[in-house]
Amino acid sequence: MTGPVTLTTYDWVPQSPRGHVRDLRVRWLLEEIGRPYRVETTPLMDKTPEHFAQQPFGQVPFVRDGDLVLFESGAILLHLARDTPLLPGGDDGARVLQWVIAGLNSVEVWAMFWVVAKLFRKDDEAAAREAVLLGQRLGQLEAALAGKDWLVADRFTVADLLMADILRIPAAHGFLDGLPGLQAYLARATGRPACGKALADQMAHWAEADRRRAA
Numbered sequence: 001m002t003g004p005v006t007l008t009t010y011d012w013v014p015q016s017p018r019g020h021v022r023d024l025r026v027r028w029l030l031e032e033i034g035r036p037y038r039v040e041t042t043p044l045m046d047k048t049p050e051h052f053a054q055q056p057f058g059q060v061p062f063v064r065d066g067d068l069v070l071f072e073s074g075a076i077l078l079h080l081a082r083d084t085p086l087l088p089g090g091d092d093g094a095r096v097l098q099w100v101i102a103g104l105n106s107v108e109v110w111a112m113f114w115v116v117a118k119l120f121r122k123d124d125e126a127a128a129r130e131a132v133l134l135g136q137r138l139g140q141l142e143a144a145l146a147g148k149d150w151l152v153a154d155r156f157t158v159a160d161l162l163m164a165d166i167l168r169i170p171a172a173h174g175f176l177d178g179l180p181g182l183q184a185y186l187a188r189a190t191g192r193p194a195c196g197k198a199l200a201d202q203m204a205h206w207a208e209a210d211r212r213r214a215a
C-alpha cells in the first residue's frame with residue numbers, strides 16, 4: 001500500500017510523557033521511509049468504545065493503512081517497514097525480527113518495570129531493585145553492540161529505530177551513564193533527521209492540544 005497512513009495518538013497528554021508517547025516511533029519510521037501520513041486523535045481521559053474497537057487495551061498508537069487497522073507499535077513498525085531498506089530480506093530480515101522482539105520483550109519490558117515502580121508508583125525500594133535488572137540488560141546490550149554501529153548487517157534498520165526509541169527513557173534517567181557504546185549508538189540513531197522531525201512534530205501536537213484546551 002502506498003497511500004497515506006492514518007496514525008492515531010491521544011488528543012492530549014500531561015507534560016511528563018510528551019516526547020515519549022509511542023506514536024513517536026511510528027512517526028519516525030514514516031519520516032525515514034518518506035510515506036505520507038496524517039495524525040488523528042482519540043481521547044485520553046474518556047476512552048471511547050471506538051478506541052477499544054481498534055486497540056483492545058485502549059492504548060495508542062494504532063494505524064490505518066488502506067483497509068488494515070493495526071495496533072502494537074512493534075507490529076506497526078514491521079508492517080510499515082516491509083519492502084523498504086529498513087527491513088531487509090533473508091537471514092538479515094530474520095535477525096531484524098529477532099532484535100525487534102528483543103527490544104520489546106527483553107529491554108523495553110525492563111525499562112517499563114522501572115518506570116512503573118519509580119515514576120508511577122513512586123516506590124523507591126522497588127525502583128532500586130528494578131534499576132539493577134534494567135542496568136544488567138543495558139550492559140548486556142552494550143556488549144552485544146561492541147564494535148558495531150547497528151544491530152544487524154552494518155546498516156540502520158527498523159530494529160535500531162525501535163531499540164533507540166526504547167533506550168530514550170533509560171538514557172533520560174542516567175541509565176546509559178557508564179555505557180559509552182550505548183550512548184554513541186543512541187546518539188547515532190536519534191541524530192537522524194527523521195527522528196528530529198518526528199520528535200518536533202509530536203511536541204507540536206501536544207502544544208496544539210494545550211492551545212485547543214485553553215480556547
Ligand SMILES: N[C@@H](CCC(=O)N[C@@H](CS)C(=O)NCC(=O)O)C(=O)O
Pocket residue numbers: 020021022023057058059060061071072073074
Ligand atoms: N505494547 C504497546 C504499548 C502501548 C502503550 O503503552 N501506549 C501508551 C502510550 S505510549 C498508552 O496508551 N498508555 C495509556 C494506557 O495504557 O492507558 C505498544 O507498543 O503499542
